[in-house]
Structures are given as structure tokens and as C-alpha cells.
Amino acid sequence: MGRCTVIGAGSWGTALAIVLADNGHEVRLWGHREDQINEINSRHTNEKYLPDVELPTSIAGYFDLEAAIKDIDTVILAVPTKAIREVLRSLVSFLTGKVLICHVSKGIEPDTLKRISEMILEEVPGHLVEDVVVLSGPSHAEEVSRRQPTTVTASSTNIEAAEKIQDLFINQHFRVYTNPDIIGVEIGGALKNIIALGAGISDGLGFGDNAKAALITRGLAEISRLGMKMGANPLTFAGLAGIGDLIVTCTSVHSRNWRAGNLLGKGHNLDEVLNNMGMVVEGVRTTKAAYQLAKKENIEMPITNAIYDILFNNCPPKDAVEGLMGRGKTHEMEDFYLTYKKD
Numbered sequence: 001m002g003r004c005t006v007i008g009a010g011s012w013g014t015a016l017a018i019v020l021a022d023n024g025h026e027v028r029l030w031g032h033r034e035d036q037i038n039e040i041n042s043r044h045t046n047e048k049y050l051p052d053v054e055l056p057t058s059i060a061g062y063f064d065l066e067a068a069i070k071d072i073d074t075v076i077l078a079v080p081t082k083a084i085r086e087v088l089r090s091l092v093s094f095l096t097g098k099v100l101i102c103h104v105s106k107g108i109e110p111d112t113l114k115r116i117s118e119m120i121l122e123e124v125p126g127h128l129v130e131d132v133v134v135l136s137g138p139s140h141a142e143e144v145s146r147r148q149p150t151t152v153t154a155s156s157t158n159i160e161a162a163e164k165i166q167d168l169f170i171n172q173h174f175r176v177y178t179n180p181d182i183i184g185v186e187i188g189g190a191l192k193n194i195i196a197l198g199a200g201i202s203d204g205l206g207f208g209d210n211a212k213a214a215l216i217t218r219g220l221a222e223i224s225r226l227g228m229k230m231g232a233n234p235l236t237f238a239g240l241a242g243i244g245d246l247i248v249t250c251t252s253v254h255s256r257n258w259r260a261g262n263l264l265g266k267g268h269n270l271d272e273v274l275n276n277m278g279m280v281v282e283g284v285r286t287t288k289a290a291y292q293l294a295k296k297e298n299i300e301m302p303i304t305n306a307i308y309d310i311l312f313n314n315c316p317p318k319d320a321v322e323g324l325m326g327r328g329k330t331h332e333m334e335d336f337y338l339t340y341k342k343d
């Protein structure tokens, strides 16, 4: 059995701690708020993030990070992208030997344009990291914590490391696949949140299923276009970390990104929406990062650009839709079109 520490006692860290505890591993759940850790240890609940869910009593809450990571083999990093570097720096100051690092966050850092595995390798010296794995896929914490059927993928450049994470997490409710394409898995997981904001906006404006299907399909096209430029395998986008996560996030009321978009579509402003959410809405920062990345790589991402304008340039959502629908004519599959024209 493994000895694991989950860093981040929010919705996803807590849900994953439940999966690990169900599998009989020693699980420590670290959080930076002492009152919340006391609640986890005394009442075996995490009411703010997973109301009405009873946690296995074997999950041990920790507020002291040094104690939380003493003698463990695997770290599960489950904090928002914005907090990753800060948390890694604290972690490094206490690590005494190599650990396997599995991150479960979905974002890209604005300005540096780094994926999370790249941030980890920048912050954690080589002698302290065995390997880096990402666990991603269509998996809302609310359902995982209630042991409802869920599928995800574990990805690493070292497939044996991905298989270790597969073995740690897999059970009858939580099926874990592996995939060697860490670039594709991280890009798919991060960028689907932008499209989910768009799906929420579309619903908030009162548009129907046709509009949502269009966003999902054309969203996948632009995620794949950027992902391939970054070195991803296009087939990854047809899998769990691609279309799978895109579907769940664009269609589920559990999605914070969809919910935030929905309120924006109904006319609320961004600050108000984020202040009231009480949980991370990763898609907002990722929109900035993807917008910058698309510019740098010269990749066309019209939906991302439209969401960027709504979020950061005060563009009314209705105007953004008009802009998208009024774009010049194009072929559905650009690569095919280029070949066809040449012939």
C-alpha cells in the first residue's frame, strides 16, 4: 500500500483523498486553513467544498506541511494553478528524498505560458522528484466523492510512472487509463475550461443545444490546433482529457467554469461572479494564457479570442457571438482544405 499526501483540501483534493482511502492507502490531506483541517479530523467532513459527504475516517488532515510529507512516496498536487509555484516552494523546503509527483490541476500559467508539469520541473530540483504524472479527465469532485462511475487518464513521459498512479487510484468506481502524451493531456484539461465558460455564456444568453454543440466541436478544433503546435498527439483530444472533459465541463451544472459563464451570459460582471463562486474558476486565467500562446504561436483560436474579449475587454457577450458567427467563410478541416486546394 502507498503512503500519499494530497496537497490542497478543496473539492478535488478531498475527492481524490476519498478514492485513495477507499483503496486502502495511507492518506494525508494537507490544507492551509487550520479550522478546515480540524473539521476534517474531528467531524470527517469538508462542508465548504463537499457538503453532505462523509469522509473515510482513515483520511488524516494535516495543517503542518513538514509533518504531512514526512516519509511519503507520492505527492498529489491539488491546488489551483495560481498557487502551484508557492506550494511547490514550501514543499521543496521540507522534502528530504525523491517523491513521485502527480498533479491534478487544469491550467496554463499566463506570461510564462508553462504547463503545470513544466512548472513542477522548474521548481523541484531533480534529486527530489522521481517522476511527474498528470491525472486528468471528465471527473467532477461532487460525483467522484459519491463513488459514481468516473474515468480519467494518467499521463507521464515515463509510462511506468503513469502506471504507478493508475495502480494507486484505480477501483470499481474510478477507472484510470494511461496515456504517454503529457502535453496533450495537460493542454486538453486546461483549455476545455475556456470553452466551458463559453458554453455557460451561451446558455446564459438563452441559446440552445445547437450553439453548445457548435462550441464543443469548434472548441475542440482550436484546442487540437494549438495542442498539435505544442507537440501533442491529436488522438489525445479524441480521448478522456480532450472531448471527454470538454463534454462534462460544458454540460454539467457542477462545473464552476460553466456556472461562471452562465452568470456572465445573464449580465453579471466578472468580479462579482468570481467573488461569489467561492471556488477556483481556472478558465479565466487560462483564457489569458491561451490568448497569449495563440498569438505567440500564430494559431487561430476564434472562440478563445471571443471569450478573452468578454472577460478582459468588456465586450458584451451578444457582440462576441455576432463576431464569431460573422467570421469569413472557411473549411471545416483546414489541413484537408490546404491539400485539396493544392491538388
Ligand SMILES: NC(=O)C1=CN([C@@H]2O[C@H](COP(=O)(O)OP(=O)(O)OC[C@H]3O[C@@H](n4cnc5c(N)ncnc54)[C@H](OP(=O)(O)O)[C@@H]3O)[C@@H](O)[C@H]2O)C=CC1
Pocket (backbone or CB within 6 Å): 008, 009, 010, 011, 012, 013, 031, 032, 033, 049, 078, 079, 080, 081, 083, 086, 087, 104, 105, 106, 107, 139, 140, 141, 142, 278, 279, 280, 282
Ligand atoms: N473540482 C473538480 O471537480 C476538479 C478540479 N480539478 C482541478 O483541480 C485543481 C484544484 O481545484 P479544486 O480543488 O476544485 O478547487 P477548489 O477551489 O475547490 O479548492 C482549492 C483548494 O486549494 C486551496 N488553496 C488555494 N490557494 C492555496 C495556497 N496558496 N496554498 C495552499 N492551498 C491553497 C484552497 O484553500 P482555501 O479554502 O483557503 O481557498 C482550497 O482548499 C484545479 O486546477 C481544478 O481545475 C480537476 C478535476 C476535477
Ligand SMILES: O=C(CO)COP(=O)(O)O
Pocket (backbone or CB within 6 Å): 106, 137, 138, 139, 140, 193, 196, 245, 248, 249, 254, 255, 256, 257, 258, 280, 281, 282
Ligand atoms: O475539470 C473538471 C471536471 O473534469 C472540473 O471543472 P470545473 O473546474 O469547471 O468545475
